[in-house]
Amino acid sequence: MATLKVLNYGDPVLRKDAEKVLKVSAKIQKLVSDMFDTMYAYNGVGLAAPQVGELKRIFVLDCSTDEEPMPRMVFINPVIIKKESAIISREGCLSFPGVYTDVKRYESVTVRYMDLKGKTQTMTAIGGTLLCRAIQHELDHLNGVLFVDHVIDRFSADQLLAEHHLPPIDPDKILVEPELDEALSGVAL
Ligand code: ZN
Secondary structure, X not given: OOOOOOOOOOOHHHHOOOEOOOOOOHHHHHHHHHHHHHHHHOOOOEEEHHHHOOOEOEEEEOOOOOOOOOOOEEEEEEEEEEEEEEEEEEEOOOOOOOOOEEEEEEEEEEXXXXXXXXXXEEEEEOOOOXXXXXXXXXXXXXXXXXXXXXXXXXXXXXXXXXXXXXOOOOHHHOOOOHHHHHHHOOOOO
């Protein structure tokens, strides 16, 4: 078992693009195993490789709850191939210890990815579930995007970041999301 160091917001590595995995080598398998150990050690639901300083297109998830156990999952080279509707959800991130804020997400996504055996898989997550939101959150990490880039209330989020001794939101990184805004316009806040 190996627990890796999770990089905090402010580390420039978190803003970089991760590279595609060409082969699920023994080294990649070891990284995935260490990522699970790290995610569980930090009581996280998901962890992306850049968060442990590895710029590889990999993330791991375990969205189990007491009521609903789910298998742990590995997503390699994931791509969202379909996305629909929008929701506002409260999120946190292991790279932002103690910070939770409301962000915009798609309510349904279909993701294509490679599993640990190198096989292509497709998964659809609907209804704005934790799984659905976590897929979007973790996939963002592979593109140097962080959950605060989808923020609803920048002022409150900045206050929280300051309280937790983290840098403020970078206004240049806030995403322009007309599709999400349009879908949200019919949603009661
Ligand atoms: Zn995160």
